[in-house]
Amino acid sequence: MRxxxxxxxxxxxVITILTYAVINFSGLATQMNPxxxxxQAGSIDALWHFEIIVISFLFALITGPIVYSLxxxxxxxxxxxxxxxxxxxxxxxxxxxxxxLIFVMFLAYWGAYSLGETRRVAANPLIIQVQAQQFDxxxxxxxxxxxxxxxxxxxxxxxxxxxxxxxxxxSFWVPEFRVKQDVVPGRITEYRITPSxxxxxxxxxxxLCGTHHAYMERPVVVSSQADYDAWIKEQVALAVEMQKSxxxxxxxxxxxxxxxxxxxxxxxxxxxxxxLGLYGEHVTLAxxxxxxxxDAYISRAILQPAADVVQGYQVLMQPYPFTDAQVASIIAYIxxxx
Numbered sequence: 001m002r003x004x005x006x007x008x009x010x011x012x013x014v015i016t017i018l019t020y021a022v023i024n025f026s027g028l029a030t031q032m033n034p035x036x037x038x039x040q041a042g043s044i045d046a047l048w049h050f051e052i053i054v055i056s057f058l059f060a061l062i063t064g065p066i067v068y069s070l071x072x073x074x075x076x077x078x079x080x081x082x083x084x085x086x087x088x089x090x091x092x093x094x095x096x097x098x099x100x101l102i103f104v105m106f107l108a109y110w111g112a113y114s115l116g117e118t119r120r121v122a123a124n125p126l127i128i129q130v131q132a133q134q135f136d137x138x139x140x141x142x143x144x145x146x147x148x149x150x151x152x153x154x155x156x157x158x159x160x161x162x163x164x165x166x167x168x169x170x171s172f173w174v175p176e177f178r179v180k181q182d183v184v185p186g187r188i189t190e191y192r193i194t195p196s197x198x199x200x201x202x203x204x205x206x207x208l209c210g211t212h213h214a215y216m217e218r219p220v221v222v223s224s225q226a227d228y229d230a231w232i233k234e235q236v237a238l239a240v241e242m243q244k245s246x247x248x249x250x251x252x253x254x255x256x257x258x259x260x261x262x263x264x265x266x267x268x269x270x271x272x273x274x275x276l277g278l279y280g281e282h283v284t285l286a287x288x289x290x291x292x293x294x295d296a297y298i299s300r301a302i303l304q305p306a307a308d309v310v311q312g313y314q315v316l317m318q319p320y321p322f323t324d325a326q327v328a329s330i331i332a333y334i335x336x337x338x
Contacts, residue, residue: 008068015060023052037176037197037222039156043114044178050110118179119192122158130191132183133166134209135216135271136261146235147255150219151203153195154228161191166258167318171207174220180206195222211314212271216261250333253326262317265337272317273310279335284311298334299327 036045128151129140139151153159163172163183170183172191176199181191205216223231242248254260262272273283278293286309291297300307305317322330 004068004072007072008065011068012057012060012064015064016057019056019059020053023056024049033178034175035197036178037174037195037199037201038178039194039196040118040192041176041178041196043117047110047114051107121192122194125158125160125192126154127160127162130161130163130172130183131166131256131258132163132170132172132205133258133261134168135205135212136258137172137203137205137216137218138255138258139218140256141232141235144232144236144239146232146239147252148235149255149260150221152221152223152228152231153193154225155195155198155222157225158192158194161193162188163191164188168209169207170205170209170216173204173206174201175204176201182207198222198224212262215270246329246332247336248333249326250329250331253322253330254333257320259330272313275334275337277338279331279337283308285309286311286313295328295331298331302327302330 033045033048036042127142129142130151131138131140136149137151138147138149140147161172161181163181164187165183165185167185169185171180172183173180174193176197177193177195179191179193181189183189199222201220201222202217203220205213207213209216221231239252242252262270264270264274265276267274267276279298281293282290283293283297284290288311291308297308302322303319305319306315309315
């Protein structure tokens with residue numbers, strides 16, 4: 001009997017090594033986890049790597065003895081005897097209860113430690129406000145009074161994103177950062193991250209939030225402190241310039257309220273009609289009526305989105321409490337998109 005345990009044990013070790021090699025070196029693991037680009041990714045990836053080893057072992061622990069038993073203990077031709085009658089093995093049952101319990105507690109401790117590392121507070125973090133809504137992200141830098149549809153971050157400095165949703169539950173996820181955080185209506189959730197690798201990434205919504213959930217993406221740019229400061233300076237100057245004209249004010253209102261989550265300004269299709277070349281054009285409505293996209297039509301579309309539904313589209317937008325002056329500024333901005 002002892003030799004059977006030894007042989008089955010060797011088979012388990014071999015299958016474990018082969019399974020781990022297939023997962024780790026074939027690219028399966030790296031495809032699930034792209035390059036690590038944050039300080040928090042280290043502890044998460046270490047735990048993930050250990051779990052890959054455990055998964056390989058558990059797979060081998062099940063398949064190894066089964067394969068060995070099928071080959072070695074199969075019924076031989078002409079053998080009609082009964083198998084040995086076994087009542088049970090208390091030692092074995094206690095062993096396979098206690099060892100997994102200890103192991104699970106160890107994993108719980110490691111998971112708690114990893115969570116603590118993820119949420120560790122650093123001195124002087126950068127505060128950025130994040131607004132999520134169907135189907136867009138907006139990023140506000142309160143220290144500089146600027147808003148952007150791109151998230152720019154300096155490398156090697158902790159950032160705290162204070163996130164809120166205007167409509168449904170979203171989830172902020174940059175795969176390279178590893179950390180994920182839900183964005184919930186009616187409350188502010190915090191997301192701490194310390195970018196560690198200069199590059200361009202994407203933030204995605206990982207919580208099914210509607211028909212165009214898959215397109216809820218925005219660029220994330222991690223740059224050196226000098227390049228980040230230069231970008232901030234450029235955006236501050238642009239914000240000051242925008243406030244000098246109605247179309248500039250309208251452009252800021254569009255960015256602040258996530259209008260580009262459904263509309264586009266480059267002619268590409270999305271959840272709502274593009275604004276490129278819209279002003280003055282003929283628009284066919286759902287009932288077949290053709291109207292002109294003038295000031296009155298655009299104002300009505302903003303304040304009463306269900307009044308004139310464009311053919312081929314659904315009503316996704318909620319009425320916005322814009323003032324007449326704000327609506328006029330948005331229309332002025334749309335007029336510039338030719």
